[in-house]
Each structure stands twice: as C-alpha cells, then as structure tokens.
Amino acid sequence: MRRLPTLTLFLGLALALGTAAQAQQPRPVTPRGPLEAAELNHIRVFKRASPSVVHITTLAYQRDFFSLNVSEVPRGTGSGFIWDEAGHIVTNFHVIQGANAAKVTLADQSSYEAELVGAFEDRDLAVLRIKAPRDKLAPIPLGASRDLQVGQQVYAIGNPFGLDQTLTTGIVSALNREIESMNRRTIRGAVQTDAAINPGNSGGPLLDSAGRLIGVNTSIYSPSGASAGIGFAIPVDEVNRVVPRLIKDGRFIRPALGVTAGSAQLAQALRLPKGVALVGVSEGGPADRAGLKPFRRDRSGRILAGDVITAVDGQAVADLDDMLTLLENRQVGEKVTLTVWNGGKSRQIAATLGSSD
Incomplete structure (x- = not known):
C-alpha cells in the first residue's frame, strides 16, 4: 500500500513524456482545395x-x-x-x-x-x-494603353530596393495623368496605379491581366519616398512610338518649326489668347518660310504685334509644351496647318516641318 504513490508518480511521468513526445512530432498538413482563379492568374502572369x-x-x-x-x-x-x-x-x-x-x-x-x-x-x-x-532573350509581350479602363487589374515586376523579380499587384487607379520628366517637360497620358512601386522599380514593366506591357513604371507620389499607393507609368503607346526611333537613330529627332516662344508673363501682359506667342523665328526655318512673324520692339521700344500659334492641324495648343507634344507625333518633312492669331484675327498657314537638330 505504501508503494502506490510511487507507482502513480511513475505512471504520470510516463504519460507526460509520451504527450511531450507526441507534441514534438510534425503536425499533419491540412489539405487545401484548388487555387483561386485570381491566384492562378497572378502565377501565370509572373511566370x-x-x-x-x-x-x-x-x-x-x-x-x-x-x-x-x-x-x-x-x-x-x-x-x-x-x-x-x-x-x-x-x-x-x-x-x-x-x-x-x-x-x-x-x-x-x-x-x-x-x-x-x-x-x-x-x-x-x-x-x-x-x-x-x-x-x-525573351521579348516582353506588348499591349496597348489607349483602351485601358480604370479598375483593370495590373501587375508590376521590378527590383524595389534591389530585391529582384518582385511582383506587386493593383488596379488602374486613373488615366491621363500628367507627370514631369527629368527636364520638366510634361509627360501626358500617364497611367496611375496603386500597385506597390518603390525605388528600384523605375524602368520596370506595368502589365495587364494578360501579362502584356501597358506601361513603364517611372515615378511615385510619396512624402516618405516609399510606396504610398500612388504610382505612375509611361503609357505603352508612347513607349512603342519612341523606342523604335531611338533604336533606329540613337536619338529622338523632333520635327520643329524653328520658333522661340514667349513666356506666360508676356502673354498675360499683352492679353494674348492661349497658344504659343512667338518671340523668335529662325531665319530660313519652316516658320520663316511660312511667313510667321515674332513679337518685337521697334527703335522707340514699342512692341510690334507678332503671331500666336493657337492650333496645329485643328488641335488647340495652350502653350509650347502642348505644341511640342503634337509635333512629336509628326515626321520631319511633313506638312501641317497652323492656326495663327495676330491682332484679333486668325488665319490658316501651311508649314513644312524641319528638324529639331
């Protein structure tokens, strides 16, 4: 009878050791069903x-x-x-x-x-x-940006913070945004997305749900410098227009009129309409040959009326940046019709584009 507590203690210890041994064994894996359709597409696009x-x-x-x-x-x-x-x-x-x-x-x-x-x-x-x-060399599949819609699924692949082959997902948050390039020229038609884009993602592709290129990730809006859910991509239609010309010529030769534009302050002071107020016309250039005249001063210092280009081929231009963007879609040697304002009257002038070089 006196040995019973010892026996009970032994049995309890044995049970405890057995339970501990069981606890040290790997737990069985819980089976899962098939991956969701969205997950499968994420994987397919990345691969x-x-x-x-x-x-x-x-x-x-x-x-x-x-x-x-x-x-x-x-x-x-x-x-x-x-x-x-x-x-x-x-x-x-x-x-x-x-x-x-x-x-x-x-x-x-x-x-x-x-x-x-x-x-x-x-x-x-x-x-x-x-x-x-x-x-x-696996060329990336090319898509289009002209028919994108807000809400479409998008994917970004890049190297944020040096972590290569990183996939992030999101949607098209907005279209036709305007962002600034490194030389402060306006890039129009940018795609806004909430897919996480961080330093190191720059230059990487933005893809649609079919895995096609729809933009080049280029910048983020973030007070901290990290992703804040507002990223921007250069639209692929613009990329597909510029890249072949860079490969062919080594540079992008923009068609030009050979003019110098006045400042916004000049236009405001003279109460001019929206457009490109000319303060210089290159001698022998396309604008000079078309008969365009700049604003200038006479010997007494009075300002002589000049021309303001208000439209190119019927498309209104609000400033020089607008006009340069339109001219980028033309070719050197191509003829354009300029709408020109001078002294309250408008007229149409034909001009043959020259080279920006």
Missing part, C-alpha cells in the same frame, strides 16, 4: 513575364586617392525589360542618367555589360543593348 524583366546596375568611375587607379563602383539600381531578340533593353532615362556604364542582369542571374543606344529625356525613356545569346 510568363518575369523572364523578360531585368535588373540594371549603373556604374561610376572612381579614382583611388593614393594610387590614382580608376575603378568602377556601383552607383544605383533600377529595372528594365527585354524589347527584342537583338538585345535591346528599355528602361527609364533617370535610371542611367549620369552613369559611366551599366550592367544588366537577366532573370537567370547571368550578367552582361550594356551599351547606351539612345535616350529621350522628355519622355524619361532610354534604350540599352546587351550581347546575350538569343535563347536568353
């Missing part, structure tokens, strides 16, 4: 598009203070995507601005030295080229 997305590292030359040896050091990172099987890579101009060299890392982590093919600062676009085997 299809991610091989086209690249990581760009820009380099700068650094001279050692003591040995005077020059070396290349990382300067910054960004994103880009494969445009074609010739090795052309599209990214933002501001990603490579000021760099001495750049390195492109593909999705399989192979890296290649890149050369600059061309850049167009006004639209914050640049084209690089790498010499990689064709079987490593």
